Amino acid sequence: MSGTRLRESARGPARNPATSPPVTARTGRLGAAAERYGLVLLLVGVVAFFSVLPASSAAFTSPANVQAVLASIAVVSVLAVAAVFPLACGQFDFSVAATSLVSSIVCAALMSNHHAPPALAVLCGVGAGVLVGLVNAVLVALLRLNAFIITIGMATLLPGMVQWYTRGVDLVRGVPRPLRDFGSLTWLGLPRVIWLVAALTAVCWFALAHTAFGRRLYAIGGNASAARLVGIPVTALTFGALTISGGLAGVAGVILTARNGGGLVNSGVDLLFPALAAVFLGATAIDPGRYNVLGAVIGTLFVAVSVSGLTLAGAAEWVPAVFNGAALIIAVAVSTLLARRHGTS
């Protein structure tokens, strides 16, 4: 009843409003399904629209464009998935994009400056991400500092260090052919990187949505105090979530190196907000009201598809940005308002 709802939201446990996903409705089977798959339907609609629209249809449906769209989401979707882990347990990680830059540079530098074998360079790239994740974890989980602030600090600090190390020069030599091929060629008609992204997504989706580990992370995000009092190791799991986030950002960094054929000193960092936007967009779908992996990936796909379609249809340069921002705001507003209406009737 509305009374309980109002009262409890006022007296409820101290949630971090910043990390709370948009509250969404769960009433009625049909309504629930519509909400769950709303974003997917929207994606299908956008695909259909640009496939039919004369201005874009030919180019939009070409295999080359499909491949380009998919390849373009590789890095950002891994970053989005990375951010889901800390968000699930109520912590922000704004450093994912900066971490991927560091990993990309570490990976490229080992090959171009130190002639390390590619396998080792890739491993160290991922390792650099894990290392950043560990530092975040120590500061946030162990020392209980505010993740919002700490990871913004990290996101500012890391690109600065990259500038210092590279002196602003991209590292484009010495990246071996197989790694560059991995970034630019296809397997079975799909970009090679997408296979890796799909595998990672599947594993992370399973871990968060279908294991006790994932359930415990969400429990911490829902009410950390209650989680502790049912024996959930809050510190350890928060630590783990931030480390996983760093590690996944490290993988994103390696993909970045493969895609760019080297370490570009300004790559990756501009993907922070697109990645977070995809996570928030994704929280309105699949498992509405929770930050979830599939939703996040569908969110990135939705954005990429619409950008591609709009560009091919000849929209002005500013249109995709406006479209994406509006999509995020409208999606969150609609799902929140729906929830509120169901909640009070």
Next chain:
Amino acid sequence: MTVPESVAESERPASLVVSDVHKSYGAASVLRGVSFALTRGHIHALAGGNGSGKSTLIKVLAGIERADGGVLTRPGRAETELSGFTPDHARAAGLRFVHQDLGLLPDMTVAENVAFTRGFPRGGGRRIAWRRLHETTRALLERFEVDVDPTAVVRTLRPADRAMVAIARALADDDPDQVLVLDEPTASLPHHEVDILLEGLSRRARQGQTILYVSHRLDEVLSSADAVTVLRDGAVAATRGTENLDKLHLAELMAGRSLGTLYGDRRRPASAEEPPSDPVPVLEARGLSAGRIGDVDLEVRAGEIVGLAGLLGSGRSTLLRAIFGAVRPVSGTVKLDGTALTAPSIRAAMRRGVALVPEDRLADALFPEASVARNITVATLARHVRWGRLSRSRERATATGAIEELRIKTAGPDQTVTRLSGGNQQKAVVARWLQRAPRLLLLDEPTQGVDVMTRADLYERVRAVAASGTAVIVASSDVEELAHLCDRVVVLRVGRVAAELSGTEISVRKIVKYSYADQEAS
């Protein structure tokens, strides 16, 4: 003005008459022809269990919810149709509301809080005239006999004073004909502060203030109100004077059925004379010190229900938390089934079969966004894992079983838990721990904010659990609850065991006596 206590309701002027209020949400009829009248200078209680329609009625009177029909009459003023009632109408009709959360900003001063509804006095250049604000606030507080400083930050006030500040603010304008509506004002107050607030209210009433008092706490209704209107299923079950009404009768009016005795049958098999059959106690705490508690010895045997009594701050919760491993003891040992915990932690305690239902349900027990099922299975996740995967069907089966067993009122296991009433939320939390078949069940204020009917269910369940061999500790500020439910009651006073009562020694009077300081101990 003094009025003899025995004057009948009808002889005093009615201050407010509400008649024939109807309200439905779709097919669900929430209010079905509710009528009642308030007498000037009386405290009139509005009682009813969860879902009786009492919150909706208050919202209608506040103009927050639109009624389908009904009339509000105040003598000397125009009649108002409740179907078009707005907050402005409510204000014009002289209704003043203080809601459960009081609506105060805790980090601002008393004067600022008052000014937010009454307006800030302005000086030159529209700057706030602070001195004038403090003076008017001081005058207001004096008028209401609230002894707090206008510059005090609300958070630093004791809860009863906070409530009085909210009341003073609501009645700030000098309209003598106002009706004060208090919606569960004591729900968030510690036990001993309730009396302070009720005393303040009685004083206001004696000065002619008409008060509508919404509560489901029977004691308060009976001790403070002159009359009570009981709502049940959206209709008035009865309106009575409180003089010849006892607690059981009131509870039965609310429940609409006979409750036998309010707390179920007394059960006192393990009296002091009988030697315990089981040589090793389930819990044996020796010299336990942690936070507020110092040097506490406590033993609980299988099948026993032990009560923990004591005033607020006596360390009841701390003791439970120390046993549960949530608070690290400074010294002392906790033995479970005869063996000490080597490294005390929540997880270690849980492995040994300890379960804790915490005091603050919303802050420490519920996962508000999650479903009833997820709230129930969260302490037994491992049991629902198959091949590394959490089986939703197993979870749902567990939850469905628990919902039936504890009679949890919910649309189903997938319902979001915060949609449930407080009592049913509490049942879900209890169900969570019963899944683990605990060896030692710790209950901290298990019936706080829980209506009479749900209480009876919970008591029954606790007794059944104890009968099956679980040791139970109940910490409660409801002394009657302890007296009726427990085989033994341990009274804490400033962190130490002040008394231990068992069998026929247990009485409300004795528990209260030992809870208060040593002056009585001689």
